[in-house]
Amino acid sequence: MQTEEAREVRTTCPYCGVGCGVLAEVAADGEIAVRGDPDHPANFGRLCSKGSALAETLDLDDRLFYPEIHGRRAGWNEALDLVASKFSQAIAEHGPDSVAFYVSGQLLTEDYYIANKLMKGFVGSANIDTNSRLCMASSVAGHRRAFGSDTVPGTYEDLELADLIVLVGSNLAWCHPVLYQRIVAAREKRPAMKIVVIDPRRTMTADFADLHLAIAPDGDTALFTGLLAFLADNGRLDRDYISRHTNGFDGALLAAQTLDLDSVSDRTGISEETLARFYSLFANTQRVVTVYSQGVNQSTSGTDKVNAIINCHLATGRIGRPGMGPFSVTGQPNAMGGREVGGLANMLAAHMEIENPQHRDRVQRFWKSPAIAERPGLKAVDMFRAVADGRIKALWIMATNPADSMPDADAVEAALRACPFVVVSDIAANTDTIRHAHVKLPATGWGEKDGTVTNSERRISRQRAFLPPPGEARPDWWAMAEVAKRMGFAEAFSYDAPSEIFAEHAAFSAFENGGERDFDIGVYAAVDGDGYEALAPFQWPAPAGGTTPLWPAGHLPLKGGDQAVAQLSPTSNVAETRKGSELLISPLEGEMAGRPEGGGFRFFADGNFFTPDRKARFVAVTPPEQRAINNNFPLTLNTGRVRDHWHTMTRTGKSQRLSQHLAEPFAEIHPSDARQYGISDADILRVSTAHGEVLLRALVMPRQRPGSIFVPMHWTDQFASKARVDALVTSITDPVSGQPASKNVPARMERF
Numbered sequence: 176m177q178t179e180e181a182r183e184v185r186t187t188c189p190y191c192g193v194g195c196g197v198l199a200e201v202a203a204d205g206e207i208a209v210r211g212d213p214d215h216p217a218n219f220g221r222l223c224s225k226g227s228a229l230a231e232t233l234d235l236d237d238r239l240f241y242p243e244i245h246g247r248r249a250g251w252n253e254a255l256d257l258v259a260s261k262f263s264q265a266i267a268e269h270g271p272d273s274v275a276f277y278v279s280g281q282l283l284t285e286d287y288y289i290a291n292k293l294m295k296g297f298v299g300s301a302n303i304d305t306n307s308r309l310c311m312a313s314s315v316a317g318h319r320r321a322f323g324s325d326t327v328p329g330t331y332e333d334l335e336l337a338d339l340i341v342l343v344g345s346n347l348a349w350c351h352p353v354l355y356q357r358i359v360a361a362r363e364k365r366p367a368m369k370i371v372v373i374d375p376r377r378t379m380t381a382d383f384a385d386l387h388l389a390i391a392p393d394g395d396t397a398l399f400t401g402l403l404a405f406l407a408d409n410g411r412l413d414r415d416y417i418s419r420h421t422n423g424f425d426g427a428l429l430a431a432q433t434l435d436l437d438s439v440s441d442r443t444g445i446s447e448e449t450l451a452r453f454y455s456l457f458a459n460t461q462r463v464v465t466v467y468s469q470g471v472n473q474s475t476s477g478t479d480k481v482n483a484i485i486n487c488h489l490a491t492g493r494i495g496r497p498g499m500g501p502f503s504v505t506g507q508p509n510a511m512g513g514r515e516v517g518g519l520a521n522m523l524a525a526h527m528e529i530e531n532p533q534h535r536d537r538v539q540r541f542w543k544s545p546a547i548a549e550r551p552g553l554k555a556v557d558m559f560r561a562v563a564d565g566r567i568k569a570l571w572i573m574a575t576n577p578a579d580s581m582p583d584a585d586a587v588e589a590a591l592r593a594c595p596f597v598v599v600s601d602i603a604a605n606t607d608t609i610r611h612a613h614v615k616l617p618a619t620g621w622g623e624k625d626g627t628v629t630n631s632e633r634r635i636s637r638q639r640a641f642l643p644p645p646g647e648a649r650p651d652w653w654a655m656a657e658v659a660k661r662m663g664f665a666e667a668f669s670y671d672a673p674s675e676i677f678a679e680h681a682a683f684s685a686f687e688n689g690g691e692r693d694f695d696i697g698v699y700a701a702v703d704g705d706g707y708e709a710l711a712p713f714q715w716p717a718p719a720g721g722t723t724p725l726w727p728a729g730h731l732p733l734k735g736g737d738q739a740v741a742q743l744s745p746t747s748n749v750a751e752t753r754k755g756s757e758l759l760i761s762p763l764e765g766e767m768a769g770r771p772e773g774g775g776f777r778f779f780a781d782g783n784f785f786t787p788d789r790k791a792r793f794v795a796v797t798p799p800e801q802r803a804i805n806n807n808f809p810l811t812l813n814t815g816r817v818r819d820h821w822h823t824m825t826r827t828g829k830s831q832r833l834s835q836h837l838a839e840p841f842a843e844i845h846p847s848d849a850r851q852y853g854i855s856d857a858d859i860l861r862v863s864t865a866h867g868e869v870l871l872r873a874l875v876m877p878r879q880r881p882g883s884i885f886v887p888m889h890w891t892d893q894f895a896s897k898a899r900v901d902a903l904v905t906s907i908t909d910p911v912s913g914q915p916a917s918k919n920v921p922a923r924m925e926r927f
């Protein structure tokens with residue numbers, strides 16, 4: 176490929192929720208190389224193995240180039256006409272709840288915004304849910320119960336400022352590698368920093384910890400309720416904070432005190448001595464950040480686990496202050512952007528609540544829409560059940576592969592097969608989902624599409640195009656807007672560019688905000704096309720005047736007269752300087768002094784939660800009964816990620832380098848289980864649950880917890896025969912969040 180001249184494009188990695196900045200260098204001969212963006216505040220030039228290999232995944236093999244209808248090539252007009260007429264027909268004949276969108280944390284915020292606007296404001300149903308439901312819905316629900324809103328209080332800098340980092344159900348070294356690298360670098364500078372890892376497996380992250388608690392599956396609620404009782408028993412509560420900024424403490428403590436240390440030990444599988452060590456460390460360290468991820472969220476008690484963690488931070492007043500707080504890290508690149516625009520079936524845009532009539536009215540007035548969803552829609556698992564039993568007549572799936580990634584995946588595939596009308600928008604021509612599509616729509620992929628994403632610390636960054644769309648591929652927002660026009664909503668969906676959508680989304684975040692609106696989150700000012708093109712990463716809430724930092728980089732007065740490279744946030748009293756490759760955090764002076772330490776905006780520094788009385792809520796939680804393993808299924812199946820692959824491997828599977836790390840799917844088991852079942856390393860195993868079976872190579876490792884089998888989630892039939900592990904996973908969900916329990920499934924194994 177020839178290009179006019181070499182160029183460098185500033186964009187963002189499309190994989191995990193760290194949201195690293197990437198510089199894509201396009202040479203004159205079309206060769207593409209990527210490197211970390213040294214100026215991006217998430218990664219400061221670092222990339223992990225997946226991000227570094229992005230250029231190896233850009234080939235056009237297996238791309239969907241043209242729209243197809245029933246397997247034949249079609250034009251966009253014909254395909255869009257058909258989609259619009261089928262959706263309109265279903266709505267006319269069966270009502271708005273007979274149609275659904277299943278979308279993805281891979282979508283850009285602009286795509287997500289349009290999907291949500293069309294479904295909730297114009298179709299009049301809330302049947303839009305996302306694969307982020309499988310990732311962090313329990314964190315959303317836990318935040319809303321405790322804070323009155325889905326708000327992540329902290330920043331990445333808090334991880335560098337903490338004296339104790341507790342990682343719960345998070346293999347950060349593999350799943351959020353650049354955040355892990357930042358912690359490693361911070362600990363090199365401050366060796367007294369302590370790390371505790373709570374995970375059934377001794378993961379690579381646990382190797383780095385001062386203390387690893389190999390907790391029993393779903394033992395987290397017991398562990399953190401036990402911690403709350405310990406804090407109370409040992410006089411480590413912040414009584415002043417509790418009385419000024421919270422409600423419900425007595426009930427939460429009463430529930431926590433139903434378990435003594437012996438019972439906590441029994442439920443967690445952790446010795447009383449080790450529990451006491453962890454509890455003392457937490458109790459006696461002021462700067463504590465508790466990071467949690469899918470090991471907490473993917474559970475029938477995921478929301479309670481989240482609140483058990485938050486309870487301990489509220490009880491000690493360790494929230495919203497430098498180096499302190501509960502911190503949910505998201506799996507996907509834009510799970511947070513999706514949350515901001517209401518991409519979950521139980522939320523409205525701009526973090527407003529679907530159950531709140533004032534919020535619904537505000538959303539409808541802003542959109543000038545003919546309808547507004549009156550109640551929460553179907554969450555992911557229920558949505559596919561509704562497809563299976565015929566309630567959903569038309570389904571549009573975007574940028575995700577539920578036939579492999581949903582729990583009970585065989586049942587999901589059967590539902591797709593039975594659905595009267597399925598539309599799939601994707602870049603890949605061959606997935607287990609798209610083969611069930613009546614209409615296939617070719618989407619633009621990373622490097623071709625333009626928009627924004629939000630990372631785990633609420634930082635909004637641009638993804639920018641540096642490649643032309645192949646064939647007739649078009650952005651998802653465009654395809655949805657075209658369908659909306661054909662459904663009669665032309666005036667509300669006449670966008671020419673993603674910048675116009677972002678401007679509307681930004682204006683919406685400020686609409687009646689700070690006035691009659693009862694909370695003021697999500698504020699960032701609208702930008703025009705040029706401003707959008709140049710938009711630098713920023714963390715919301717941004718200053719009322721716009722998204723530009725108040726003090727531009729290079730113009731910040733530092734103590735000692737040096738000039739800063741970058742201020743960490745508009746509200747920060749520190750900035751970064753560099754000496755060679757070394758990153759330093761330096762305090763500002765003058766008018767900047769007295770601002771929050773460590774950079775980045777923190778919510779709840781002074782309490783001020785988003786509840787009606789502005790107080791946080793303790794939630795009284797009690798540990799769940801252990802999932803019943805039985806004679807048929809005496810083991811526990813735990814699923815998760817590996818370091819070098821992403822989701823169902825449609826992109827990372829293209830890189831030989833990434834595939835070398837772990838070349839085939841495997842089942843990791845403990846040596847004691849291997850002995851009991853007569854299994855040797857590298858044997859082929861049959862792993863079964865009530866839903867199905869897979870065949871996998873045995874990896875006998877003392878890292879694994881006895882009684883558990885760990886299987887990675889990535890491999891599909893496209894890459895390895897009979898290795899599709901989500902076909903084995905139960906579709907039982909957390910009753911509050913609707914998130915499936917993908918980490919504690921009764922299972923058995925035998926040598927094949």
Ligand code: SF4
Nearest residue numbers: 188190191195223226
């Ligand atoms: Fe991409 Fe996450 Fe790796 Fe950063 S840490 S390069 S966002 S996969």
